[in-house]
Amino acid sequence: MxxxxxxxxxxxxxxxxxxxxxxxxxxxxxxxxxxxxxxxxxxxxxxxxxxxxxxxxxxxxxxxxxxxxxxxxxxxxTEVSEQDLDNLAAVRLLIEPPTVRTCVPVIPEADFPALRELAQAIVDAVERGDLVGYIRADHVFHLTVLGYSDNRHLVDVVSDLRNQTRLLGLSPLLHSGRLGHSAAEHHALMDLIEARDAAAAEELMRRHIAHVRGLWAGGTEDAP
Known part of the structure; x- marks a missing residue:
């Protein structure tokens, strides 16, 4: 690492x-x-x-x-309890997937290449074995997408929720090679954004957050 x-x-x-x-x-x-x-x-x-x-x-x-x-x-x-992690994931599920759905139709096509670069930065960090870089690149990508909601307060809330999360399962995922598959989900999300498939993008975000609370946090696949 x-x-x-x-x-x-x-x-x-x-x-x-x-x-x-x-x-x-x-x-x-x-x-x-x-x-x-x-x-x-x-x-x-x-x-x-x-x-x-x-x-x-x-x-x-x-x-x-x-x-x-x-x-x-x-x-x-600071230690974070399992209940705290459950609560953080629950709030994120209320906010992020529907917000992504509203953002998909309004993201300018001209911005697609820059968003692709942000998605690739996540993949690159995994290939380097750089978990810190992964977290940072993932944070930037998601908040950039949510920024198209034109709601600064919402973005600030999500940023804080993400900062309070713990992803203690990332290291095992990295060493098993499975984190690369998760990193590729960001390109899958970009595919849906470019296709203007808002409903599918929303559903992908729901699965993505489930990964965060589940495997990525050292739990199980179907958490929370």
Missing amino acids: STPNLQHLGQRETLRDRVREALRAAIISGELEPGVVYSAPTLGARFGVSPTPVREAMLDLVKEGLVVAQPNKGFRI
Whole structure:
């Protein structure tokens, strides 16, 4: 499993922003384990940066509830209960599939190539064995699609729900090769978007979120 190159995570972002996004993705993917305390120097060495931007980024994540500061020790990764994960998935199911359905007819054809590139970035991350990159690329793709709803508040809510999710089953899926099939679902969604098949796109999103709560979170295929 490769550590992300922070230089490639966004040229317009500050180092603190890039570190925060990398840490958030590492938490969601389970690379940073729930309940474990990590020091800023240790994480700085892991991500190839000094401890200062790590501390600053972790303080941002404290506000989001992803980590808890441990005085003189570092930061403990917040644990999320199975009930919490069920609830997060339930809310996402209420919001994302119908929103995708409304977005499909209004996405400009001229935007299809850029969306394809975002979908391919997810596949590329899997091929590199980069779970942090996968989480980040997946986040960008889905929020970009939902952005065509022209509802900033909805996108913000979904972003927060996704950030609170834990996908602890991703590493086994990566090593088994099955994560590649899941990554390819994003191209399948693009096929439906380009075909303007809103109903099928909505149904695909329902299955996609079921994967998130099920296999991707270390559960079973038919969860939640």
